[in-house]
Amino acid sequence: MADKEKFRDSVSTIDKEGKRVWVFPKRPKGNLYRWRTAVSVVLLAILFGTPFVKINGQPLLLLNILDRKFVVFGMPFWPQDFYIFMVATLTIVVFVVLFTVVFGRLWCGWACPQTIFMEMIFRKIEYLIEGDANAQRKLNAAPMSAEKFFKKALKHGTFFVLAVILANTFLAYIIGVEELKELVTSSPGEHLTGFIVMLLFSAAFYWVYAFFREQICTMVCPYGRLQGVLLDKESIVVAYDFKRGEPRAKMKKGEKAGDCVDCNLCVDVCPTGIDIRNGTQLECVNCTACIDACNVVMDKVKRPRGLIRYDSYEGIEKGTRLSFSARIMGYSAILLILLTALILLFTNRSALDATVLRTPGILFQELPDGRLSNLYNIKVVNKTFEEKPIELQMISPKGEIEIIGGTLIAPPGSLAESSFFIKLDKNVVPFRVTPVLIAVKSNGIILEEIKSSFLGPVHQKGR
Numbered sequence: 001m002a003d004k005e006k007f008r009d010s011v012s013t014i015d016k017e018g019k020r021v022w023v024f025p026k027r028p029k030g031n032l033y034r035w036r037t038a039v040s041v042v043l044l045a046i047l048f049g050t051p052f053v054k055i056n057g058q059p060l061l062l063l064n065i066l067d068r069k070f071v072v073f074g075m076p077f078w079p080q081d082f083y084i085f086m087v088a089t090l091t092i093v094v095f096v097v098l099f100t101v102v103f104g105r106l107w108c109g110w111a112c113p114q115t116i117f118m119e120m121i122f123r124k125i126e127y128l129i130e131g132d133a134n135a136q137r138k139l140n141a142a143p144m145s146a147e148k149f150f151k152k153a154l155k156h157g158t159f160f161v162l163a164v165i166l167a168n169t170f171l172a173y174i175i176g177v178e179e180l181k182e183l184v185t186s187s188p189g190e191h192l193t194g195f196i197v198m199l200l201f202s203a204a205f206y207w208v209y210a211f212f213r214e215q216i217c218t219m220v221c222p223y224g225r226l227q228g229v230l231l232d233k234e235s236i237v238v239a240y241d242f243k244r245g246e247p248r249a250k251m252k253k254g255e256k257a258g259d260c261v262d263c264n265l266c267v268d269v270c271p272t273g274i275d276i277r278n279g280t281q282l283e284c285v286n287c288t289a290c291i292d293a294c295n296v297v298m299d300k301v302k303r304p305r306g307l308i309r310y311d312s313y314e315g316i317e318k319g320t321r322l323s324f325s326a327r328i329m330g331y332s333a334i335l336l337i338l339l340t341a342l343i344l345l346f347t348n349r350s351a352l353d354a355t356v357l358r359t360p361g362i363l364f365q366e367l368p369d370g371r372l373s374n375l376y377n378i379k380v381v382n383k384t385f386e387e388k389p390i391e392l393q394m395i396s397p398k399g400e401i402e403i404i405g406g407t408l409i410a411p412p413g414s415l416a417e418s419s420f421f422i423k424l425d426k427n428v429v430p431f432r433v434t435p436v437l438i439a440v441k442s443n444g445i446i447l448e449e450i451k452s453s454f455l456g457p458v459h460q461k462g463r
Contacts, residue, residue, distance in 0.1 A: 011218055011219070011283065012218075012272065012273040012274045012275075012283055013214060013215065013218060013272065013273050013283075020215075021273065022140075023213070023214060023270075023271065023272065023273040024133040024134075024136050024137050025123075025133060025268070025269055025270060025271045025273075025289070026132060026133045026265070026268040026269045026293075027127050027132045027133070027269075028269045028287075028289040028292055028293065029292060029296075030291070030292025030293070030295060030296060031292065031295075032288040032291055032292050033288070033289065033292050036109070036110060036119075036120070036287070036288065037120060039110055039111070040116045040120040043111060043116060044116065044120070044121075047113070047169065048169055050173075051169065051172035051173055051176075051177050051180075052177055054074070055073060055074025056074050057385075058071050058074045058075075058076070058385060059071050059074070059176060059177070060073060060074060061073075061173060062173065062174075062176055063173050063174055064174055064175060064176070065174065066174070066175075069413060070085075075346075076383055076384060076385055076413060077383070078381070078383050078413060080353055080381050080383065081349065081383070083345070084342070084345045084346070084349065087338065087341055087342050087345060088342055090338055091335065091338040091339060091342055094331060094334050094335045094338055095335055096223075097230060097331060098328065098331040098332060098335055100223075100226070100227070100230040100231065100235070101230055101231070101232070101235060101327060101328060101331060102235065102236060102328060103235070103236050104227070104231060104235050104236055104237035104238075104280075104286055105223070105224070105227065105237070105284065105285055105286040106236075106286055107223075108217065108223065108224070108285040108286055108287075109238075109285050109286035109287040109288060110286075112285070114208075114216050114217065114221070115217075115285055115287065117166070117209060118209055118213060118214070118271070119271060119287065121162060122159060122162065122209040122210075123271070125155065125158055125159070125162075126155060129151055129154055129155045129158070130151055130155060133268065139151065139152075156210060159206055159209060159210045160202070160206050162205075162209075163202045163203070163204075163205035163206035163209065164198075164202045166201075166202075166205045167198050167199075167201035167202040167204075167205055168180060168184065168198060170201060171183075171194075171197070171198060171201065175194070179194075183195070183198070214271055214272045214273070214283075217272060217283070217285050218272055218282065218283045224282045224283070224285075225282055227280070227282055228282070231280065232327075233312060233313040233314045233317075234312050234313075234314050234315075234320075234323065234325060235312055236310055236311065236312055236315075237280050237284070237286060237310070237311075237312070238276060238284060238286045238287075238288060238290065238291060238308065238309075238310060239276075239279075239280065239308070239309065239310070239311045239312070239313065239315075239316060240260075240266075240276050240277045240279070240307065240308050241259075241306070241307050241308070241309070241311070241316050242277070242279075242316065243316060243317070244258060244259050244307060245258040245259050245260035245277070245307050246258045246260065248260040248261070248262040248277075249261070249262060250262060259298070259303045259304075259307050260277065260307060261297060261301055263297050265290075265293040265294065265296075265297060266290035266293050266294050266308060267290075268293070269289040269290060269292070269293045270287075270289060270290055271285070271287060271289065272284065272285060276290045276308060280313075288310075290308050291308045291309060291310075294307050294308040295308075349383075350383070350447060350448060351382075351383055351384050351388075351447065352380055352381065352382055352383065352384075352388060352390075352410065352440070352442065352447050352448065353380070353381040353383070353448075354378060354379070354380045354381075354390075354440045354447070354448050354450060355378070355379045355380075355450075356376055356377070356378050356438060356450045356452050357376065357377050357452070358374055358375070358376050358377075358452060358453060358454075358455065359374075359375040359376060359377050359419065362374075362375050363455060364454075364455050364456060364457065367423065370425075370426065371423045371424060371425055371426070372423070372424055372425075372426060372429055372454075372456060372457075373421045373422065373423045373424075374421065374422050374454050374455055375419060375420075375421055376419065376420055376421070376422060376452065377417070377418075377419050378390075378392070378408070378417070378418055378419070378420060379415060379416070379417050380408070380410045380415070380416045380417075380440070381410075381414075381415050382410035382411060382412055382413060382414060382415075382416065383413070384412060384413070385412045385413065386412055387409060387410070387411060387412055388409070388410040388412075388442045388443075389407055389408070389409055389410075389442060389443065390407075390408040390409070390410055390416065390440065390441070390442055391408075391440075391441040391442065391444075392408075392420060392438055392439070392440060392441070393438070393439040393441060393446075394422065394436070394437075394438060394439075395437040395438065395439050395449065396436065396437045397424060397428040397429075397434070397436065398424075398425075398428060399422055399423055399424040399425070399428065399436075400422070400423040400424075401420055401421070401422055401423075401438070402420060402421045402423065403418060403419075403420040404418060404419045404420060404421070405418060410442075422436060422438075422454060424436075424454060426456075429454060429456040431456065432455070432456055432457075433453050433454070433455060433456070434453065434454040434456060435451060435452075435453055435454075436451070436452050436453065436454045437449060437450070437451055438450045438451075438452060
């Protein structure tokens, strides 16, 4: 048993001396690969098109970390909405956990940007310029020639151009399309910082897809290593049917063997260089290339498809189907609670947040007309992209509010501060401390009602 599990002691892309083993995967083809290509086209269209989509004049999605400005579905979010971000993050984490428990690394093979860019863009260009796996090996081993120089220069030049496009696309999500257009159309000297950032992003993308490649999935991404914690025997993964396939053997007359003819095609097409027949491994990204390759062989040898397929260990060992286990029910319940909380936070989120506090250290004043006044400080956070005039109105008790300096204006996406007096008749201040209710309005619409207190003379009774 120890010998069978020995492959887990090392990563397939690193040899015994610790040197990189370059992977030359054979070009995949088959029904699942065509479906993956179609899904990738849709996801890439969404990725490159989203920065240009606007709702009410605002981008569909903007993640401007530098200016602490975030827009989701055209709705602005600011640092004051951090609690919503935390709930959203928790929801995503629970969803990922639940999804992985049930379906394994389906995300990695079908929707992860790293896989889509590598397998559906850069790898396809590599096949087009250098040929399939064997042609690439021969080209790499051959001495430098005009043909080799031309192919390598064309490939890496194309890779860098694509890296620049990707870098600019991601910048569009950070600074917005308008600022990106200005950055691209102006000379580098006018926006030196932005130009340097774009070059750094481009260099990073180029290095990842030209050189680092599958190492991102096997060495950097923590998701693959979480499999050991999240997966169980009932999780659906890309799996080899060892009961049907073993013992492996080349097809010979009169020899009893499993359905696996040991053609090694499942290894040849694997973009991370593993042998899926060894079992579930952290390097496997569930890309299904091995399923397509095996199905083609099964068709040729006239044996049923599905020797490698989406299935669970329990499904292969006992023929059982996925059940709604206690763990799945628990994760689902938590996810439902978080989703409900997130929806409530979104729907009840106010456009403005106002804070009113009585100015500390200052007592009441008695006005010439016999009324009493208290001084208050107000802070208003405007979470919209529009300038908001702020009005204050007494709800109870009956009184007057006077804003110092006149009208209070809250700039878009910013904080406005001011002070104001509340003036009340003595007969509505029966206690030492009297509760007051203030309406915060903008353009005649009440946005928030705030409770505070009014300080009266010492001789007033109670409280």
